[in-house]
Amino acid sequence: MIAIEAKLEVQPAKRTEFLEATKALVDGSRLEAGNVSYDLFQSTEDENVFMMIEKWEDQAAVETHNTSAHFGQFVAFAQTALAKPLDVQTFTV
Template sequence: MLIVTGYVQVEPTELAQFCNEFSALATATRRRSGNLSYSAAVDDPQDGRLLVVEQWEDQASLSAHLEAADTVAFVDRWRGRMLGNIEKYDASNKRGLMD
């Protein structure tokens, strides 16, 4: 399993538009083969910062998402208007929080 997480930042005045567009992309992404979860939450509205968390079965599934037309279009629309610090992690020992 892959975990993708980090922060995205947009101008606070564009936060609502970004969230609406992200929501539409998330709805489609959650239906994709290999997607386990795909979410973002506003972390600091005054700064326009969101926390992004995704889980994917494997690299092939993540790559297919990153190459999908709607993902590419979303990134192209926001290119130059969003900053991101997103990292990818391999998770091979999943267990409950208290385990």
């Protein structure tokens, strides 16, 4: 199993748009073959800091996800909405 953690710090002015975009991303990702879980968490200390935690059955499922339309749309949006570069870490479980 592959686990991915992505820390996202959003520009305050883009927060509402970010939440809408992540809902589409989460909903679409959960429907993908090989997805175990896909969740967004908000920091308890800063309302503009989020953690996306994903679990996938294998690397092939991750690669398929990375080429999906909903992921591509989110990545394009995130480039305009994040206050800091995306911080992604990948783990094997």
